[in-house]
Amino acid sequence: MTIEASNLSFRYGDKPVLREVSFALTSGRFHALLGPNGAGKSTLFGLLTRLLALQQGDIFMAGQSLKKQPADAMRQIGVVFQQNALDLDLTVRQNLQYHAALHGLSRKEARARGDRELERFSLLDRANDAVRQLNGGHRRRVEIARALLHEPSLLLLDEPTVGLDVASRKALNEHVRTLCKEDDLTVLWATHLIEEVRAEDRVLILHQGQLLADGKGQAICEAAGTRDLAETFHSLTGAG
Ligand SMILES: Nc1ncnc2c1ncn2[C@@H]1O[C@H](COP(=O)(O)OP(=O)(O)OP(=O)(O)O)[C@@H](O)[C@H]1O
Numbered sequence: 001m002t003i004e005a006s007n008l009s010f011r012y013g014d015k016p017v018l019r020e021v022s023f024a025l026t027s028g029r030f031h032a033l034l035g036p037n038g039a040g041k042s043t044l045f046g047l048l049t050r051l052l053a054l055q056q057g058d059i060f061m062a063g064q065s066l067k068k069q070p071a072d073a074m075r076q077i078g079v080v081f082q083q084n085a086l087d088l089d090l091t092v093r094q095n096l097q098y099h100a101a102l103h104g105l106s107r108k109e110a111r112a113r114g115d116r117e118l119e120r121f122s123l124l125d126r127a128n129d130a131v132r133q134l135n136g137g138h139r140r141r142v143e144i145a146r147a148l149l150h151e152p153s154l155l156l157l158d159e160p161t162v163g164l165d166v167a168s169r170k171a172l173n174e175h176v177r178t179l180c181k182e183d184d185l186t187v188l189w190a191t192h193l194i195e196e197v198r199a200e201d202r203v204l205i206l207h208q209g210q211l212l213a214d215g216k217g218q219a220i221c222e223a224a225g226t227r228d229l230a231e232t233f234h235s236l237t238g239a240g
Pocket residue numbers: 012015017035036037038039040041042043044159192
């Protein structure tokens with residue numbers, strides 16, 4: 001599915017937070033949305049998920065305008081927000097089933113898809129445990145499994161590794177990359193951590209509401225005359 005953001009600007013009151021941001025995501029690829037704290041990443045996610053109303057510009061999913069056909073477009077999206085959004089007292093399976101019901105799946109279908117995702121995430125043996133018993137990395141995996149239950153074509157992850165230790169961060173990042181390949185999923189992974197981004201990724205660098213770079217990591221470095229993405233990120237944003 002093609003995703004295109006066209007000329008997005010957004011302000012909270014009189015504070016501009018996004019300024020004429022335009023990009024197109026490539027179907028089935030991993031994209032890193034890299035920006036320091038406060039760059040506007042969560043605001044952009046808010047617009048992509050319709051938590052925030054578009055003020056200027058539009059978003060097109062498979063050619064459908066989010067302004068004109070929002071429900072059709074939203075069915076194509078799976079989201080993992082920055083804050084953990086699981087019910088800690090429900091079991092892993094109950095969390096998945098509740099979410100699947102919201103998407104109109106039958107109980108049988110929900111169970112089958114939920115278990116399939118848990119198996120892929122090596123978590124099937126934890127299906128009947130309360131989420132509270134899981135560590136942070138495993139909770140995040142459950143959230144991603146949940147976001148995939150309705151088989152979206154676009155997976156949005158807003159700083160999904162916040163609060164995880166280095167090993168869990170790395171494992172989660174690897175896992176999503178595998179999903180991207182296996183499912184032909186388009187992924188937009190927001191982060192302020194350069195170590196979660198690879199030179200072969202498509203990288204979008206957001207700083208103070210402006211898209212400062214958009215392209216393959218290597219190409220961005222070549223254009224900026226820098227050795228690596230860390231240096232590019234630092235020279236463009238002062239961060240890193
Ligand atoms: N509800 C709000 N009202 C006013 N200002 C806001 C609101 N939400 C965010 N902001 C401001 O908008 C700017 C962009 O915030 P946003 O959360 O989109 O950035 P971010 O790149 O996701 O950063 P972070 O990683 O810190 O979440 C920041 O200056 C933030 O303080």
